[in-house]
Amino acid sequence: MSGFLEDLTKSHKEKLKKFKENVADILKPEHNDVLLLRFLRARKFDLNKTEVMFRNDVTWRKENNIDTILETFEVPEALKTYWCGGVSGLDKEGHGVYISPMGNFDPKGVLYSAKTSDILKTYAHSLEDLMQSHARLSEQRGLKHTEGSLMIFDMENLGVHHLWKPGIDIFLKVTIFIYGCPS
Incomplete structure (x- = not known):
């Protein structure tokens, strides 16, 4: 079972x-x-x-005001413009599909344009939006509740410039902020 x-x-x-x-x-x-x-x-x-x-x-x-983040947090303009990825629809089983073109992400540009706290909130905002979009799309298509999501990380154009230390640090902060430590 x-x-x-x-x-x-x-x-x-x-x-x-x-x-x-x-x-x-x-x-x-x-x-x-x-x-x-x-x-x-x-x-x-x-x-x-x-x-x-x-x-x-x-x-x-x-x-972290996650339950209201979609209504209360305004994603900064720089992050709206340069944020990589988003929901593209559902797969054949009804799972939400999120595509993240990691190789097209500009870590220096993002870190120079936004505060770390805004980057963390934008990531949480993006995930909450994914969950709500998933539920909405499933309902529109008359699908039963599906519990999974499909994340596609497109690594084309990924290079050593993505290994910039402050960029790696923010990636680790996002990971800890969103996923926390195992309990």
Whole structure:
């Protein structure tokens, strides 16, 4: 059994129920079974580890205003102009497709044009937009909720100029900001 909503064992169902009871104090309407199962699968249905991860995520989203970032954060003009990548649609299984032409990214130009905090927020904004676009496109096509996304990193034109130390540092900051450290 996969641990996905359509394919739950009796044990998975019981753990999902128990998990919802454990985090009832912070559950929101958008925390549906599909989302909660993502957290359970990420921690191999270990309830303690899953609860820690989920609570950390809720705290991080609140601290960084992620739930309202699409409405409250205005992407700086330089990043609107030079941001690489975006949602191109859905694949044949209904997964959102995000294309990032990494080789066309100008790390020096971006770092000289925007604050690190704006770059981090723009990345979070982009991912939230991906998730909402994915849901919207799935609904428009009458597809069941799909949980995955397809990320395509186009490496054409990637060169040593992309290995600029401040650019690598910002990439690491983005990775830690968005994905955090394993818990």
